[in-house]
Amino acid sequence: MSEVKFSEDHEWISVDGDIGTVGITEFAQEQLGDVVFVEVPDEGKDLEQGDEAAVVESVKAASEVLAICDGEVIEGNEALADEPSLVNSAPMGEGWFYKVKISDASQLEELMDADAYKTFIEGQG
């Protein structure tokens, strides 16, 4: 049974053992608008929480996706290269960005659960 946590930067991580799958939230994709390009991290890349992990570009602008936790990237979602609009249509599903081997699970405790995140985005108007 995996657990999903959310960051204030509108990313989600679905945790299964020490492997996390990371993407951006429904709220984030709505704010971005039509996604036309995504650059995901290469396999083997070491991420530190807060590093630039990925880039997501809409028609209008480029945005950085920051690493939600420390760890080694084990897979980038290659489907996004051909179909970046998956981020719009299925941000919490097929539009995931990368999978990471979590090296510091304590960082996940600072993240929000679904209810806390819902309250958080309501505060963002």
Added chain:
Amino acid sequence: MSETLKKTPLYDLHVELGAKMVPFAGYSMPVQYPAGIMAEHKQTRAAAAIFDVSHMGIVRLMGENAISALESLLPADLANLAENSIRYSFFTNEEGGILDDLMITKVPGGLSLVINAACKDADIAHIKSKIGDQVEVEVEYDNALIALQGPKSVDVLARFDARCADMKFMTFMSLDIDGVTCQVSRSGYTGEDGYEIAIPGDKADAIVRRLLEEPEVEVSGLGARDSLRMEAGLCLYGNDIDTTTTPIEAGLIWAIQKRRRAEGGFPGDDVILQQIADGAPRRLVGILPVGRAPLRAGVEIANASGEVIGKVTSGGFGPSVGGPIAIAYVTSDYKAPDTALNALVRGKELPCRVVKMPFEQKSYFRG
């Protein structure tokens, strides 16, 4: 918040339609509506869309000296401009740079100018200080200005006033739209056929709502306006042209008519005429990335040996092209179409090539 944003006469309508409002040149403007930039862009190319451009300035220069006076500030031939015809031009500075670009219409008794929102105050001050003693300067504050753009624009507008169908591209006419006299130009900034329509401010909301009842018409925001103009290869002041770029570098030589090339008589004419004769050191070109990553303004362009030879001034995604497009200045040695170059993005060299603009073919009504 440093100052209160100004609202156009269509502000309430934008909000009601669910627009995402952003600050732009001191105004609160719709960047997109719920349909999104991609859909709004395609709507404009396929049918028709309305853009609020009321933030732009309308200034009239009246009096018998209007033509000669304005010609002293810019390189367009206005003496040979027919009544109710429109010309694109730009105010130049003494270094041959561009202070603003504008549309000039010859109207009875003078000239009517449409200037950029961000340059409005500076332009009016410039006009008043240089030629204010030769012309009467009337600034229009009460009008709304909308652009109705797209191949179906003519069918839509003809339902209100059939005369619009006979107007040629870059001409002007007063039309009756739903009982209101509007000042209409067949022109635009999207690469499509269409009209720019000045409407009395208090009537604008009702007229736009009426136009939106037509099945071909949707609203469109500044986001799509930008992607449309990029595909059409049209310069944006502040991005592609500014006080440090000359019209020759920007590929705007077509807007300097023969008589003005021969006679000069505008600010920076020495620099500009010399560049016409000898060529400019750099040129604005279209850049087509090979991959899918958009190249944004500020991205550097390098030659095969890694030497930086240019910089992107506008760039993003072209919804009709179906991929990224960019506009960049490159050293003139690299301006030829098909020249292979690299864009430097996030520490990577992304291959791209020089292409002729427009990225999308324009379809204007020339009669």
